[in-house]
Amino acid sequence: EVQLVESGGGLVQPGGSLRLSCAASGFTFSYSAMTWVRQAPGKGLEWVSTISGSGVSTYYADSVKGRFTISRDNSKKTLFLQMSSLRVEDTALYYCARSSSCGGDCYRPDSWGQGTLVTVPS
Amino acid sequence: QTVVTQEPSFSVSPGGTVTLTCGLTSGTVSTNYYPSWYQQTPGHAPRTLIYNTNIRSSGVPDRFSGSILGNKAALTITGAQADDEADYYCVLYMGSGISAFGGGTKLTVL
Secondary structure (H helix, E strand, O other): OOEEEEEOOEEOOOOOOEEEEEEEEOOOHHHOEEEEEEEOOOOOEEEEEEEOOOOOOEEEOOOOOOOEEEEEEOOOOEEEEEEOOOOHHHOEEEEEEEEEEEEOOEEEEEEEOOOEEEEOOO | OOOEEEOOEEEEOOOOEEEEEEEEOOOOOOHHHOOEEEEEOOOOOOEEEEEOOOEEOOOOOOOEEEEEEOOEEEEEEEOOOHHHOEEEEEEEEEEOOEEEEOOOEEEEEO
16 A cells, blocks of 8 residues: 655744755665655645656756755655745645656656645744 | 646535546647546545556445546546545656656545
């Protein structure tokens, strides 16, 4: 059974940094792309970033490009999201998701964690 | 910038059929966008329903189906049940590793 457990969320002041982690089990982590998706309180889902299984390829939404860095440690089956220059609008529940390939550099989330909450107060 | 569009809300009677759509503010959704659909109930993580336009994820009842209708991706629920009341999101592949979710549709079953 695929299990994804996010951690590292919390309260951080605007301009601050935070590192999220996602511990994976139940599948071959190094073979799977991984994605971060966030959901602001009462709002919809927003794709944030995807990383290939090898970690060589990374992709970012324009809203976080240059501020967030996705990475992974395949030996520890862990996904990371380093967030810096945080803004009020980054407040959200951050989900990590295993992602399957739909061809080329197309990936779709298929299994989801329960999320970790990041709060950047105004 | 092209935005993925969904109906904000929809209602369906128990046993009825409803079709939710996923479009673009500019352009036509085709299978090349590899549309996927997710269901989310309050307090829970999303659940994958459909991927690659029309492939049901494991364990998803066959009353859920995906297609392309005109210039949009579509999710049809046939024989709606009370526990289908949820938020439904589509996601499209926009190219160069980028994906985009629609704003979601809140489905009410009453």
